[in-house]
Amino acid sequence: MYNPNDIAIPNGNYFALPFTPEEAALVLLSVPWDVTTSYRPGAAKGPEAILEASPQLDLYDFDNPGGWRKGIGTLEIDPSIRSTSRKLREEAEKVIIHLEAGGAPEEEYAARKLARINQASRQLNESIYKESLRHLQAGKRVGVVGGDHSVPFGLIRAVAEQEEEIGILQIDAHADLRKAYEGFEHSHASIMYNALEQIGGVRRLTAVALRDLSEEEVPRIADDRRITPFFNHKLAENRFAGVTWGEQCRRIIETLPAKVYVSFDIDGLTPENCPHTGTPVPGGITFDEAVYLLASIPRSGRQIVGFDLCEVVPGGESEWDANVGARVLYKLCNLILL
Ligand SMILES: [Mn+2]
Numbered sequence: 112m113y114n115p116n117d118i119a120i121p122n123g124n125y126f127a128l129p130f131t132p133e134e135a136a137l138v139l140l141s142v143p144w145d146v147t148t149s150y151r152p153g154a155a156k157g158p159e160a161i162l163e164a165s166p167q168l169d170l171y172d173f174d175n176p177g178g179w180r181k182g183i184g185t186l187e188i189d190p191s192i193r194s195t196s197r198k199l200r201e202e203a204e205k206v207i208i209h210l211e212a213g214g215a216p217e218e219e220y221a222a223r224k225l226a227r228i229n230q231a232s233r234q235l236n237e238s239i240y241k242e243s244l245r246h247l248q249a250g251k252r253v254g255v256v257g258g259d260h261s262v263p264f265g266l267i268r269a270v271a272e273q274e275e276e277i278g279i280l281q282i283d284a285h286a287d288l289r290k291a292y293e294g295f296e297h298s299h300a301s302i303m304y305n306a307l308e309q310i311g312g313v314r315r316l317t318a319v320a321l322r323d324l325s326e327e328e329v330p331r332i333a334d335d336r337r338i339t340p341f342f343n344h345k346l347a348e349n350r351f352a353g354v355t356w357g358e359q360c361r362r363i364i365e366t367l368p369a370k371v372y373v374s375f376d377i378d379g380l381t382p383e384n385c386p387h388t389g390t391p392v393p394g395g396i397t398f399d400e401a402v403y404l405l406a407s408i409p410r411s412g413r414q415i416v417g418f419d420l421c422e423v424v425p426g427g428e429s430e431w432d433a434n435v436g437a438r439v440l441y442k443l444c445n446l447i448l449l
Pocket of ligand 1: 284
């Protein structure tokens, strides 16, 4: 008999919970993929590290006591995702070196590699889409554990189709609105561009903690009425002027429709919560602020209909990044199961 108060024994499932995916109301889909991370790779190791760190959590959740009893299932990791990612990463690095040396993406040397990478990214998106849709159609919720921030595209597409109309709450240091960054159509820096361009059901994008933007992304945000940015410096200014975080969360949440997909890039948090992530940026929101913001979604009467957690990178000896990641993941699980 499973006893939630016993010492958790690692069993290959997130949080060492005893459910099969079939029994579970929520399934977690791990995507160990980071082909296009430009600065510092390692997000492909995120799911395994979070999985390993997760049994140390105690299961009581203050927003949803006993919520885990509805079942949080762990889908088996497809090993071909990891091996394809590793192979293509080497190709992507050659492309990046070529571009950094002043080469053009159109030159045959780079173009051939880019075509291969883009094709494989489309295949990954397709398989995540199909897998997600299968579980959604069985009446379950689905969460993706990345991987870099390109990996949830297929889940967002499947959720948007099922729910017809969704808003995305993105927590992220970056806007991820670049078109084909470095020639990679499905780069980690393009996920929201692709979601808005290619997924009709995405009606709103509300992005929180943005603080590292390219020149082209600023007008992209200003010109698209679906996007509401909550820039990090503005959140900080308001905080310094005495606006409570509760009030700021109310303003954030009211921009979203009834059904909310949460896309959580761990680098949206302050860097001490994710010291090894691919592109860390000073500033950001604290863990407590993030939890309060997420919990404000169901409190407002809205429903979380899907989520991803991306860019968690384990750092050598330290399991801290994975520990924080596991706690963000568990909070998302409990809030979606409300
Ligand atoms: Mn991101």
